[in-house]
Amino acid sequence: xxxxxxxxxxxxxxxxxxxLLITSYYHFKIARITEDSNPIAQPKMCGISVMFGKYEKSMxxxxxxxxxxxxxxxVTDQESLLHHGHNDSNWTPIPLDHSLWQEDxxxxxxxxxxxxxxxxxxxxxxxxxxxxxxxxxxxxxxxxVVMWFDATIRIxxxxxxxxxxxxxxxxxxxxxxxHESAWNGTxxxxxxxxxxxxxxxxxxxxxxxxxxxxxxxxxxxxxxKWFKDEEWFEEMKGVAGNSDMYGMYVTCMVLFDLRQSIxxxxxxxxxxxxxxxxxxxxxxxxxxxxxxxxxVHALPDAESPEGSFDKxxxxxxxGHGQ
Numbered sequence: 001x002x003x004x005x006x007x008x009x010x011x012x013x014x015x016x017x018x019x020l021l022i023t024s025y026y027h028f029k030i031a032r033i034t035e036d037s038n039p040i041a042q043p044k045m046c047g048i049s050v051m052f053g054k055y056e057k058s059m060x061x062x063x064x065x066x067x068x069x070x071x072x073x074x075v076t077d078q079e080s081l082l083h084h085g086h087n088d089s090n091w092t093p094i095p096l097d098h099s100l101w102q103e104d105x106x107x108x109x110x111x112x113x114x115x116x117x118x119x120x121x122x123x124x125x126x127x128x129x130x131x132x133x134x135x136x137x138x139x140x141x142x143x144x145v146v147m148w149f150d151a152t153i154r155i156x157x158x159x160x161x162x163x164x165x166x167x168x169x170x171x172x173x174x175x176x177x178x179h180e181s182a183w184n185g186t187x188x189x190x191x192x193x194x195x196x197x198x199x200x201x202x203x204x205x206x207x208x209x210x211x212x213x214x215x216x217x218x219x220x221x222x223x224x225k226w227f228k229d230e231e232w233f234e235e236m237k238g239v240a241g242n243s244d245m246y247g248m249y250v251t252c253m254v255l256f257d258l259r260q261s262i263x264x265x266x267x268x269x270x271x272x273x274x275x276x277x278x279x280x281x282x283x284x285x286x287x288x289x290x291x292x293x294x295x296v297h298a299l300p301d302a303e304s305p306e307g308s309f310d311k312x313x314x315x316x317x318x319g320h321g322q
Contacts, residue, residue: 041259043168045161046143047072048135050128051081051151052096052121057322060154062090070161071141074151075128077121094137101127104275111275112206120205123279129251130271130281133258144259150252152318160314167303168257174266174289175255177299177309178238178245179282185247186224187214187286194280208278216277217287226290238301246298250309251282252317266292 051059051074059074059081074091076082081093101124105116113123132138132146145168149155157163167175183189191214201207225247227233237246256263266288273284289296300307310317 041144043145043165043257043259044141044143045070045145045147045165045168046138046141047147047149047161048075048128048132048138049073049091049149049151049153050075050125052077052125055121055320056151059089059091059093060151060318062155062158062160064156064158066090066155066161067158068162071143072149073135073137075125075135092137094135096124097136098124100131100134100136104271108272108275112208112277113275113279115275118206122205123274126274126279126281127271130267130274132256133264133267144257146256146258148251148254148256149315150317152320152322153252153315154318155315157314163304163314164255168255172297173255173257173260173263174294175297175299176249176251176253177312178242179248179250179309181245183245183248185245187217187222187248187283188224190248190280190282194283199278199280205279208280210278210280210283213273213277213280213283220291222287222290227295230293230295232295236295236297238298239305242298242300246296247286249282249285249296249298251285252309253315262292262294266294 047070049072062072069090072091074081074093075096076093077096078093082095098119101115105114108114110117112118113126115124115127128135129148132148138146145165147161147164164175178185179190183193191210194208194210197203199205199208199210227236227247233246237243256267258264269288269291270281270284273288274281277284286296288294300312304313306313
């Protein structure tokens, strides 16, 4: 009887010790996850876009209406939208606010795209695309997941935001569509395609010297297709057909989970590249992904294998000027 009791006490002590070890391990894991992605905060999604001057003629209303509804903010300088608005619009117009980047103006004096020195609307619009977490209306709405939409995008799936929220709940971040196959997933080809009036100083903004931007990235150590050595590549590249296209993206729609600490680091890198080098954000986007070793979640993927950046089950990308 004594030996049985002794063995029972020994077993019980071992069980308690094991339980304590397991509990400590999971407390550690939870602490690490909380520190990185703040899972305690429930995701709340907002959309943001900009419409300045006459570059685009109208806000692209969702058709059919979203279910569930989501807050969509349209930054604009058009007085008719700001003061009269559209009660039946999916978009809430908010005014351009020059006060938001004053600290950046002081931090980057003389930079090519210092927002106080290059106040071209195309440049200022990049702030809202690359720094949505600093937009007061986004903050006031409590949005911790933000989707950027070019003003050419018309959402055409009523469940679109629900689908995106479901993806976010499973840890997906940096969702965007790959560029077309002719780009072969390289910044170099996007740089070459950018050597025209929109970026060479003969149109509406100063010369952006995109070719020098690419040279700078190479000098910094950037290499094309760097991600193929990463263990996450096969999962993040999306459908099999994306293998050669991954690495170059069309940023007309991008999802950012602000609860993950890496997201703001990426957005700050992207904005700094815009200020220092060029407004060609599809060149700087892959560079910042390389710099921070970020696994961009490419679309189309297994969950939504159809379509491309200009037409897919979620939205259609219209031409400029509409």
